[in-house]
Amino acid sequence: MNIEWQSFIGSAQDRPGRPRPDKLFDLSPLGGLRIQGKDAASFAQGQFTNDIEASTHKRAQLSAWCSPKGRVLMSFWIYARDDGFVLSSAVPITETLSNRLKLYVLRAKVDIDNELKGHVRLGCEGALVSARLEDYAGPLPIRIGEVTQTPEGLSIMRTFGEERFELFAPTATMTTVWPMLSEVAALQPASAWALGDIENGVPVVGAEVTDEYLPQMLNLMELGAISLEKGCYVGQEIVARAHYRGKVKRRMYMAAIDTPMLNAGDEVLSKDDEARVVGRVLAAATDSDGRYRAQVxxxxxxxxxxxxxxxxxxxxxxxxxxxxxxxxSPTVP
Incomplete structure (x- = not known):
């Protein structure tokens, strides 16, 4: 836990009065991963579905990590920073997953940190907060997955959605940025960040559904998150076989649902045959009207x-x- 940031955010006064239509998300409770060290690139290349050699300080990639069965354990954005990579997701990257990834390190000169020590993740959404961010950092990324980095160590990545960015920086830098952004954007819970991914068709893979689905079932091929040209990675043989030998029988779809409660892993049934399970909820979150938006x-x-x-x-x-x-993918370069 970043005690310095928690102390700052806990003492930051909310601004009463005029409404702030834009949104600001403290994503630090979701954590993330940093993979650093001399062998960081080769290690990541042997683990994840996308071609890590194309992930740079200026370009993030959507990618996934699979089990040996070829099932997705987590999906995430990854981009280069310092002497390694930052991985971020709309749901918590748990210590269990981090420890499982560490089992593959063996003799590689790699350090894996899931606490983002001394660093903070934020999300922001809206035209006003984007304008404030541009005043501070200069021109913002234009294309989805594009990253800019400032001399103060602030990384800004454009993600799916209208005027939606993810920020990553040392705590000292973020405490400078926060007051400026919070003047025009209201703080939202970290869990609400997933709604943007859900609405834009980016799979949100939480602990309830990990190790259940092939990447193709979650539309990760369409999103440009799978490389068929790179070398081996965990689960690669099964993922490649699913691609070359025919279509998968399950896919991810969208839904808006009026229901009092909806959770990842809930069953979806056929109305014609109520005993027949035809799918499951991958992820769900409520919108501003209290209606559930879901991936199934x-x-x-x-x-x-x-x-x-x-x-x-x-x-x-x-x-x-x-x-x-x-x-x-029509949206990711």
Whole structure:
């Protein structure tokens, strides 16, 4: 835990009075990973689904880490920083996953830190807060996945969504940036950051659904998060086989649902045959109207049929905001 940052954020006074339509997220409770050391690049290349050689200080990649079964353990953004890489996700990267990744280090000269010691993650969303950020840092990234870094150590990555950025910096830098941004943006809970990914079709893989789905089932091929040209990585043979031998039978879809409670892992049933499970909820979060927005992984053959939750509430699945089976991503360079 970053005690210095927690002390600062705890004492920072909220600003009453005029409304602030933009949003600011303290993402530090979600943690993250830093992979550093002489062998950081080769280690990451042998673990993750994307081609890490294309991840630089100016370009982040969407990627995933799989189990030997080829199932996704976590999905994340990764970009180069200092002598290694920063990994960030919309859900907590748990100590269990961090320790599991450390088992693969062996003799590699690599240090893996899931506490982001001395550093802070923030998210911001909206035109006003983006303008404030630009006043401080200069021109902001234009394309999704683009990263800019300031001399003060502030990394700014554009992510999916309208005027949506993730920030990473030493604590001292972030305590300087925070007051300026908080003048025009209201603080939101860290858990609310996932809503942006859910609405934009970026899979949110929490602890409840880890090691359940192939990357292709979560549309990571369409999002440019899988390289078929790079060498071996954990689970690579199974992921490649799923690509070259035919289509997967389950895919991730979107849904807006009126229900009192919805959690990752909840079953989705066929309305015609209530005993038949046709999929599960991958991730869910409430929007400003209190309605659940969700990602659901369904049998492809059932995606267009009448569906419901175990509560009896109707679920209408729809396509994500990109073409499935396109083979490439319309939004990520």
């Amino acid at each position: 992984v369904l049998n492809v053959t059932d995606a267009g049929t009448d569906l419901q939750l175990t509560t009896g509430d109707t679920l209408n699945a729809r396509q994500p905001p990109y073409d499935l089976d396109s083979g490439d």
